[in-house]
Amino acid sequence: MSSTKKRRYPTDVYVYRNKLVYWPYLGCINGKPKRGKRLILGSPDMPEGKIYQLLNQIKEARAKTIEWLLSAYMDSEKFKKLGKSTRHNRKEVYYPKIIDRRGPNNGARFGDILLNNITPAMLLRLLKTFKGNPTRNQIKTFISAAWSWGVLEYEDVPRQNPAKEVPNFEEEPRTFYITDELYRKVRRTMKPLYRAAMEIAYQCRAREVEIFALTYDDLLNEGVYLKRAKGSISEITLWNRRLRTAVAMVKSICTNPHSQHLFHEPDGSPIEPQRFAGRFKDCMRRRVAAGKISAEERFTFHDMKAKGVSDHEGQYSGHRTETGRKIYIRKAPKIKGSK
Structure with missing residues (x-):
């Protein structure tokens, strides 16, 4: 590399192989000086105004990180x-x-x-x-x-x-199924709000974000209207005894008259699904530590949807594709033997 003595060029601009190039210094990385990629600007006798115009364009483009x-x-x-x-x-x-x-x-x-x-x-x-x-x-x-x-x-x-x-990384599908016995064992140790949330998630086969988005307008004469997330098909889950009991339990706990949400904080604000899921994990961790359940029995709140889909007569999950539905089926089907 050489530089001409007849002209002074802007910083990081050099004459290289009879071409004017921009070769930016990126700093010292891991103890070694590092420069970026060389970009040819044009001829060494390019007017100074044109050089600065090109540099401004390059630096503006290089800001796109x-x-x-x-x-x-x-x-x-x-x-x-x-x-x-x-x-x-x-x-x-x-x-x-x-x-x-x-x-x-x-x-x-x-x-x-x-x-x-x-x-x-x-x-x-x-x-x-x-x-x-x-x-x-x-x-x-x-x-x-x-x-x-x-x-x-x-x-x-x-x-x-x-x-x-870049191809997707292969993910091992979660196969854990909450048995009825485990469900009852965990649910009876939970506070009423958690018990109600677990039951509604199970009955409606719903994600956290879906049940905590429920409003009083979603409680219809026929049942609970669930607005499904992630492009799934919304539905009405018809009333049964367990679903009515769970909804009544929520109403007795979440009593702020200014909130339209079925589940809400004492100040009336909606319960954040991520925060609730974190609290649920803490509850499960404490139960393992207390010996009430084993480490292998610990499950996430999202597993409630999988149990609901697995136990449902039609294994309905709201997914538009069979692939999406199968993710939540965690119980082997019972098929009659051949004649």
């Missing part, structure tokens, strides 16, 4: 239309993990990497630094959704979405 993309996506209307739990997980759980992760190669913060420099191989190596295939797949889906949105919104977002080139 993965942190910028994810942040812009989370401010978009498309993101706001996602389900509440999906928005929470992506913004509060996965976003910090992604941008603050250190790359497996040079130790650079992943949030600072430019979109133009992200390849499928780089993304795959990054995903492998996270623990658990479900987490890896959630992060990959988040990045892919943000990238696809960015391609449609911005001209300078690379057209090729690297996340789409």
